Amino acid sequence: MSKLLVTGASGHFGQRVLQHLLDTLHVEPARIVAASRQPERLAAFAARGVATRRADFDDAASLPGAFAGIARALIVSTDALDRPGKRLEQHRTAVAAAEQAGVAHLVYTSMPGPHDSFVTFAPDHAGTEDALAASRVPGWTILRNHWYFDNLFQSLPAVLANGGQWYSAAGAGKVADLSRDDLALAAATALAGSSQSREVYTLSGEEALTTAEQAERIGRAIGRTLTVVPVTVADLERGMVGAGLPEPVARAYASFDANTAAGRVGTVTGDFRRLVGRAPQSFDAWLAENAAALRG
Numbered sequence: 001m002s003k004l005l006v007t008g009a010s011g012h013f014g015q016r017v018l019q020h021l022l023d024t025l026h027v028e029p030a031r032i033v034a035a036s037r038q039p040e041r042l043a044a045f046a047a048r049g050v051a052t053r054r055a056d057f058d059d060a061a062s063l064p065g066a067f068a069g070i071a072r073a074l075i076v077s078t079d080a081l082d083r084p085g086k087r088l089e090q091h092r093t094a095v096a097a098a099e100q101a102g103v104a105h106l107v108y109t110s111m112p113g114p115h116d117s118f119v120t121f122a123p124d125h126a127g128t129e130d131a132l133a134a135s136r137v138p139g140w141t142i143l144r145n146h147w148y149f150d151n152l153f154q155s156l157p158a159v160l161a162n163g164g165q166w167y168s169a170a171g172a173g174k175v176a177d178l179s180r181d182d183l184a185l186a187a188a189t190a191l192a193g194s195s196q197s198r199e200v201y202t203l204s205g206e207e208a209l210t211t212a213e214q215a216e217r218i219g220r221a222i223g224r225t226l227t228v229v230p231v232t233v234a235d236l237e238r239g240m241v242g243a244g245l246p247e248p249v250a251r252a253y254a255s256f257d258a259n260t261a262a263g264r265v266g267t268v269t270g271d272f273r274r275l276v277g278r279a280p281q282s283f284d285a286w287l288a289e290n291a292a293a294l295r296g
Helices: 012-024 039-046 060-066 086-101 122-134 150-160 180-192 211-222 232-240 247-261 271-276 283-295
Strands: 002-006 034-035 051-054 070-074 105-110 139-145 165-169 198-201 227-230
Touching: 002 012, 002 180, 012 034, 012 039, 012 105, 012 180, 034 039, 034 165, 060 086, 070 086, 070 180, 086 122, 105 122, 105 180, 122 139, 139 180, 150 283, 165 211, 165 232, 180 198, 180 271, 198 271, 211 227, 211 283, 227 232, 232 247
Parallel strands: 002 034, 002 070, 034 051, 070 105, 105 139, 139 198, 165 227
Antiparallel strands: none
């Protein structure tokens, strides 16, 4: 019985992957291994028959045991906005451990166009993709995930607190976002699949929207007027630092707008439908589902 490993399993994304493996794809719990720095947080999945292991990408000694006996593994990219380069170091450690353990196929959550991006942490993803390509792991699937609709839960409160003014340096650039849940389903599908090749999917929504178009739809859904206020990338970064964000984090968030303005995340692909077999949830449907929570 081939074993499937999910790293970062106690995070929001990892938990959704586990839920989809169990409840959408109906993978036998005995095939699934969930790994986390804090495996005690996976008790609910352990109660369903999922094996849990400790895996800390900052502790290489924890990884041989995590990857032992695993046929296919999902490496969920770590979160290190305030530590440029740290994420790449962590990912290289994980890829090396999987290679050493004899894992046959790796799935990795990357970002669109990491080798040609203005996003400050794009080199971490580009470097991880390069590490996979240079590894002796027989097969891998790179999922270049567009941003989540769900990021609005972090960004929208500040907009609403500021009278509905949305400071943006994205200009007329568009984003082709989709939901975190859909991306988790795509990751679960790739992990539970049988592909043994090396392949790249760029997972986008089925429409691309400017910031102004997003603001209009969000405002309509929550019953508030949102006004986009154009600013420069530098002013956007300064404003976030002034609001209390650490400088590396503010720089990263501002770089999202620079990347959007340059047209790097506005391409709609059919890769989600090709991988999963259905269309992703639309922005309007997601807003209707989450309007009450977005109002705060």
